[in-house]
Amino acid sequence: DAKTTxxxxxxxxxxxxxxxxxxxxxxxxxxxxxWYRQLPSQGPEYVIHGLTSNVNNRMASLAIAEDRKSSTxxxxxxxxxxxxxxxxxxxxxxxxxxxxxxxxxTELSVKP
Amino acid sequence: GAVVSQHPSRVICKSGTSVxxxxxxxxxxxxxxxxxRQFPKQSLxxxxxxxxxSKATYEQGVEKDKFLINHASLTLSxxxxxxxxxxxxxxxxxxxxxxxxxxxxxxxxxRLTVV
Numbered sequence: 001d002a003k004t005t006x007x008x009x010x011x012x013x014x015x016x017x018x019x020x021x022x023x024x025x026x027x028x029x030x031x032x033x034x035w036y037r038q039l040p041s042q043g044p045e046y047v048i049h050g051l052t053s054n055v056n057n058r059m060a061s062l063a064i065a066e067d068r069k070s071s072t073x074x075x076x077x078x079x080x081x082x083x084x085x086x087x088x089x090x091x092x093x094x095x096x097x098x099x100x101x102x103x104x105x106t107e108l109s110v111k112p
Numbered sequence: 113g114a115v116v117s118q119h120p121s122r123v124i125c126k127s128g129t130s131v132x133x134x135x136x137x138x139x140x141x142x143x144x145x146x147x148x149r150q151f152p153k154q155s156l157x158x159x160x161x162x163x164x165x166s167k168a169t170y171e172q173g174v175e176k177d178k179f180l181i182n183h184a185s186l187t188l189s190x191x192x193x194x195x196x197x198x199x200x201x202x203x204x205x206x207x208x209x210x211x212x213x214x215x216x217x218x219x220x221x222x223r224l225t226v227v
């Protein structure tokens with residue numbers, strides 16, 4: 001799976017939107033973009049995924065650049081419980097059952 | 113939704129002893145499960161892929177004789193840390209994917225401390 005690049009850390013204020021960027025310039029046409037987050041002392045949890053079109057679910061939105069070389073995870077109103085490490089991971093659509101490799105992720109802190 | 117249960121959540125053992133960690137898929141069958149290790153302030157590192165009814169596939173640099181994996185049923189995989197040493201102290205996490213789901217479900221992790 002291709003590599004992703006994320007900022008090491010970001011800060012946000014409570015109740016404000018947060019935009020978490022991810023660069024994946026070597027993405028292939030069959031790679032899905034997945035986001036997971038890990039709250040302190042817990043296992044990661046799935047957040048959202050997409051291929052080409054922007055996606056929304058109850059947790060977040062995923063905005064994908066037209067050339068697919070970057071994407072942004074959007075938390076519309078950050079809460080203190082959103083403080084976590086967010087991981088952007090590429091997964092080949094033909095290898096959906098295969099192993100998941102984590103990069104360093106972005107540590108999001110939320111200030112009250 | 114899919115739930116993965118991991119037990120114990122926390123364990124302290126003496127150096128030289130073995131520790132077994134269980135990972136169960138509660139409401140789905142998982143032919144494949146994954147085991148990760150995470151040191152403080154670091155990302156998750158994949159240790160091995162656990163395959164039901166066959167041998168696990170270990171990542172490069174992971175000692176298969178030290179980290180024994182058994183996946184005897186479609187809902188249970190176990191990781192045994194043998195002859196544990198203080199450097200094995202870490203956060204161990206398992207995951208599985210339910211067929212039809214895009215996302216992987218993770219256990220809540222096991223904090224192992226070897227003294």
